[in-house]
Amino acid sequence: MNLHHPQRADGGRTNRNEVGRNEVGRLEVITGPMFSGKSEELIRRLKRARIARQRVACYKPDIDLRYHRTSIASHGSQTHEAETVGNVERLREALAGQLDAIEVVGIDEAQFFDDGIIPLAVELVHLGKRVILAGLDTTFNAEPFGPIPALMALADEVTKLSAVCMVCGAPAIHTQRLGASQELVVVGAAGVYEARCRACFKPYLDENESQQMEFPAIQI
Secondary structure, three states: OOOOOOEOOOOOEOOHHHOOHHHOOEEEEEEEOOOOOHHHHHHHHHHHHHHOOOOEEEEEEOOOOOOOOOEEEOOOOOEEEOEEEOOHHHHHHHHHOOHHHOOEEEEOOHHHOOOOHHHHHHHHHHOOOEEEEEEEOEOOOOOEOOOHHHHHHHOOEEEEOOEEOOOOOOEEOEEEEOOOOOOOOOOOOEOOEEEEOOOOOOOOOOHHHOOOOOOOOOOO
């Protein structure tokens, strides 16, 4: 399903030259390892857009139901209402019926979508939407994760966050999987993954090797 170009009042299709500078969209990508605050930053931007009285729609893949089925949620328990979709085609269908009613599109855990998310994001930007995507940039074995690197290359703005290494406390850019599973996607949080710095990151770490540093809970 293709998204339609905006229509003029007389029913004709809007020419690209007729779209004013203020109607040009924007693509923002928020990325980094797990526990770096990606979802929290996405939620913050969406809430600020609502405060500015912009119309917001938010989506997430149905593979990620760790916290809420109808919301995106940060590890710090912040939430924002979101619609769950099975794939990019379902996301297109969900957007098609409300394009005229929304100005900002938020997408969490974008790494779980296929490469079809890339042209969809570009289409939305050309239609004048502000598109904000959050997702992991690398897998547990430090390889580029799905469509995120390409989206970073196309973005107007990339925010790359770091976490805190759970071994030494240094800034962490890697997601360490605990255990021997080699599957690309194992959805989980604390106890399944840790944030690690370059020095402490060990791909394919065995579960028994983990020596997690204890940090006090911090409310942000």
